[in-house]
Amino acid sequence: GIQVEQSPPDLILQEGANSTLRCNFSDSVNNLQWFHQNPWGQLINLFYIPSGTKQNGRLSATTVATERYSLLYISSSQTTDSGVYFCAFPRSNDYKLSFGAGTTVTVRA
């Protein structure tokens, strides 16, 4: 099956810093999504991004499906950005998601 690798596994940021999280795939994927799990465990859907670039406030994401990766950018980080960021994609022609192991982000004031 398709393997997914998220990097880095852990990231510590000073408030106000920018960062890039990466998701690499061993084969082409469709319907890639990014999620944020906050320190209280709530999972929030950040982006549905099968290809191209999308922006939502200080967050943006880019997927280059032909090169098998997706990037999540966090600009001017805030302490509320702390948590775990997951990329996920369906392994078949339906919408059951397979998740990467996640990147744990800690933003310090």
Added chain:
Amino acid sequence: NAGVTQTPKFQVLKTGQSMTLQCAQDMNHNSMYWYRQDPGMGLRLIYYSASEGTTDKGEVPNGYNVSRLNKREFSLRLESAAPSQTSVYFCASTPIGAGGYTFGSGTRLTVV
């Protein structure tokens, strides 16, 4: 608009006990899912329901059963709980199409 509601939020079971985790969504979504999350790992799919009246196994279905009661409700049952089922359980729903995934707040289950 409540989104996806899971009950209970916390539960402790003894080995061999049974229980049902409840999930309801009010977004008129067609598909519903049950995932589990273990420490340091991403989510793994237990069961899903592509539409009302259908259910199917995911990656880790052993020890679980599900019921899609109607379009709104999708329950997960543990018939004989085992310590290996200690986990955080998430219910999710989607409309037709791959976007729009919405998760519930999770149920933290401990089996002793």
